Amino acid sequence: MYIKSPTERDKMLIFLADGRLGNQIFQYMFLKTISKKNERIICLNMKMLFKSFDFDKHIIWHSSDKYVCLLIQKIIIPLLLRPLSKVRIINYIEQKKDLNLRPLPDWREKKGLFSYIRYVNTDFFQSEIFFNQSQINISNLQIKGKYLTEARQFLSEISDNYTKVFVHIRRGDYIRESFMEERGIDLPKYYFENAINLIKEKIKNPFFIFLSDDPSYIECCFQEIEPKIISKKSMQVDLAIMTLCKAGVISNSSFSWWGAYLMNERNLVIAPKYWYGWKKKIESHPGIQPSFSIIIDVNKDKNHWLW
Numbered sequence: 001m002y003i004k005s006p007t008e009r010d011k012m013l014i015f016l017a018d019g020r021l022g023n024q025i026f027q028y029m030f031l032k033t034i035s036k037k038n039e040r041i042i043c044l045n046m047k048m049l050f051k052s053f054d055f056d057k058h059i060i061w062h063s064s065d066k067y068v069c070l071l072i073q074k075i076i077i078p079l080l081l082r083p084l085s086k087v088r089i090i091n092y093i094e095q096k097k098d099l100n101l102r103p104l105p106d107w108r109e110k111k112g113l114f115s116y117i118r119y120v121n122t123d124f125f126q127s128e129i130f131f132n133q134s135q136i137n138i139s140n141l142q143i144k145g146k147y148l149t150e151a152r153q154f155l156s157e158i159s160d161n162y163t164k165v166f167v168h169i170r171r172g173d174y175i176r177e178s179f180m181e182e183r184g185i186d187l188p189k190y191y192f193e194n195a196i197n198l199i200k201e202k203i204k205n206p207f208f209i210f211l212s213d214d215p216s217y218i219e220c221c222f223q224e225i226e227p228k229i230i231s232k233k234s235m236q237v238d239l240a241i242m243t244l245c246k247a248g249v250i251s252n253s254s255f256s257w258w259g260a261y262l263m264n265e266r267n268l269v270i271a272p273k274y275w276y277g278w279k280k281k282i283e284s285h286p287g288i289q290p291s292f293s294i295i296i297d298v299n300k301d302k303n304h305w306l307w
Helices: 021-034 047-053 066-086 145-155 189-202 214-221 233-244 254-261
Strands: 010-016 039-044 060-063 090-097 103-110 112-121 163-169 207-213 229-230 247-249 268-272 294-296
Touching: 010 066, 021 039, 021 047, 021 207, 021 254, 039 066, 039 214, 066 090, 066 112, 112 233, 145 233, 163 189, 163 229, 163 233, 163 254, 189 207, 189 247, 189 268, 189 294, 207 214, 207 233, 214 229, 229 254, 247 254
Parallel strands: 010 039, 010 112, 039 060, 090 112, 163 207, 163 247, 207 229, 247 268, 268 294
Antiparallel strands: 090 103
């Protein structure tokens, strides 16, 4: 029997994902960018990505089984992969952090003796810098047809005389989360009002499609915005709706970041400055703001809102 030598073995890139759909897209794009020829990507806990998209999976092994993920997270990573990478037996890849542990738009790889096994630390890689847009054909990452069909049906109620504009408002856990001891990272109402006013200045006949994990908040607090419609669809359908719009207002969320990135025809996107750190005027995620957006300062009034 012929046994492959170590230099001929299939390479392995091992990663345990974290976060929801937007985070998982960033993580997947980074893994695809750094993966080498014949390198099998072994990823776990990316259930939302696999549920939402059709893409080439022939070099990806995936499991979202809670017992498998628990075994990997509690035993294999701390007792095997991390120790082996620490003593340079296998390769170790991580996102760089600054002195305050803020994630930076850069990464490093520490080489090990057996370089065909590479362990990627659980990070989010939230920047365009982390994925090679020329190398990866984004068209290979397609929202599943059933979600696109439902999104098109939802938007068919809007006359073609209007320009469809999505407004994504993230609340939920953001209301409780903190950044630098400031509780609540959800963006204030006036950020969205300022962004909507800017949209009205630059876009002809806008029709606003509100997307949120808290639709009752939209119904209560944005009654004056017209014309509009509020989606109460699934996360996957909401993502598809964003891609079918021509303009958008994103929140400080990787979910609407990707909704804007995947738009079929993108005329205008507005994003918040500082991301989680808008209360302190400190960037929480340097490099996360999309290059294709107008960035407005959350803390300034409408006459001085531009960065």
